[in-house]
Amino acid sequence: MTRGHIVIEDVVKVYDPQGAAVMAVDHCTLAIEPGEICMIVGPSGCGKTTLLNAVAGFHEITSGRIIMDGEVLCSPEKPRSTPGPDRIVVFQNGALFPWKTNLDNVIFGPVMQGKLARKEAIDKGRAMLADAGLSGVEHNYPGEVSSGMRRRVEIVRALMNDPKALLLDEPYRALDSLTKSVMHEALLEIYYKNKVTIFFITHDLEEAIFLGHRVAIMTTRPCKPKKILNVDIPHPRDYSALTSKRFRELIEETNDAVHEEAWKAFQAGEKEG
Numbered sequence: 001m002t003r004g005h006i007v008i009e010d011v012v013k014v015y016d017p018q019g020a021a022v023m024a025v026d027h028c029t030l031a032i033e034p035g036e037i038c039m040i041v042g043p044s045g046c047g048k049t050t051l052l053n054a055v056a057g058f059h060e061i062t063s064g065r066i067i068m069d070g071e072v073l074c075s076p077e078k079p080r081s082t083p084g085p086d087r088i089v090v091f092q093n094g095a096l097f098p099w100k101t102n103l104d105n106v107i108f109g110p111v112m113q114g115k116l117a118r119k120e121a122i123d124k125g126r127a128m129l130a131d132a133g134l135s136g137v138e139h140n141y142p143g144e145v146s147s148g149m150r151r152r153v154e155i156v157r158a159l160m161n162d163p164k165a166l167l168l169d170e171p172y173r174a175l176d177s178l179t180k181s182v183m184h185e186a187l188l189e190i191y192y193k194n195k196v197t198i199f200f201i202t203h204d205l206e207e208a209i210f211l212g213h214r215v216a217i218m219t220t221r222p223c224k225p226k227k228i229l230n231v232d233i234p235h236p237r238d239y240s241a242l243t244s245k246r247f248r249e250l251i252e253e254t255n256d257a258v259h260e261e262a263w264k265a266f267q268a269g270e271k272e273g
C-alpha cells in the first residue's frame with residue numbers, strides 16, 4: 001500500500017489573535033505510514049486540533065511543511081493546504097444531513113462531485129453500509145438511529161470518497177465507555193475492509209493504544225511528540241486486547257508521560273481552542 005503517506009515536517013503554528021501570540025504547535029515532526037492508524041494523545045488545549053486542521057487545510061501553518069504522497073500540501077510558500085476529498089475530517093459532533101436518509105447522506109458527496117452516477121453511488125453505498133453492519137438502517141434518517149450507528153454512517157460517508165486519509169478529531173469523546181468500546185471495534189472492522197491511513201486525535205490513552213499501530217504522545221502546548229509508542233499488539237484486534245497483559249504493560253509504559261503533560265496543562269490553565 002502506498003497511499004496516504006503523510007509527513008509533518010518541523011511544523012510550527014502560532015495564532016495571533018489581536019497581537020497576542022499563542023504558539024500551538026512547536027517544530028513538530030511526525031511521519032504517518034500509508035494505511036497506518038496513528039493516534040495522537042495529548043491534554044486539552046495542547047494543539048492537537050490545530051495540527052489536524054493544518055493537515056486538513058482549514059488554516060495556515062507558520063513554518064514547516066506537510067507532505068502527502070510526495071505532494072507538498074503546505075509550506076512557507078503556500079502556508080495553507082487545499083482541503084480535498086483525499087483527506088476527510090470526521091468531526092467531533094458529526095455532520096450528517098438530518099433531512100436525508102442514511103443512504104442519501106452516504107451517496108451525497110460522490111454524486112455532488114460528479115464522481116459517481118447516482119445508481120453506482122447507491123450500489124457502492126449499500127455495499128459499504130452492509131460492510132459496516134448498517135444494512136437495516138439505510139432508509140432511516142440519522143435521527144432515528146443510535147448515536148453509535150450515526151458515527152458509523154459518518155465513517156462510511158467519508159470512505160465513499162476513497163480518501164487517502166481519514167482525520168478524526170475525538171470522534172467518540174461524547175460517548176459513554178461501553179458505547180465507545182463497541183465503536184472502537186466497529187471502526188476497526190470498517191478499517192480492516194477499507195485500509196486507509198487514519199490520523200486520530202484523542203486524550204484517552206486506552207483508546208489510543210487499543211486502536212493504534214503507533215501512538216504519539218504530545219507535550220502540552222505548544223505540542224510536539226514527546227514519546228512515540230509502537231503498539232506491538234497484532235491486528236486484527238477485538239475487545240479482548242483490552243485485558244491482555246501486553247495492553248496493560250503498554251499503558252503502564254506510557255501513563256506517566258501522558259499524566260505529566262496533563263498535569264502541566266492543568267497548571268497552565270489550558271483550554272481547548
Ligand SMILES: Nc1ncnc2c1ncn2[C@@H]1O[C@H](COP(=O)(O)OP(=O)(O)O)[C@@H](O)[C@H]1O
Pocket residue numbers: 015016017022023024042043044045046047048049050051221271272273
Ligand atoms: N483560532 C484560534 N485563535 C487563537 N488561538 C487559538 C485558535 N484555535 C486554537 N487556539 C489556541 O491554540 C491552543 C491549542 O488549541 P487546540 O489545537 O484546539 O488544542 P486541542 O485540540 O489539543 O485541545 C489553545 O491554547 C487554543 O486556545
Ligand SMILES: [Mg+2]
Pocket residue numbers: 048049050169272273
Ligand atoms: Mg481539540
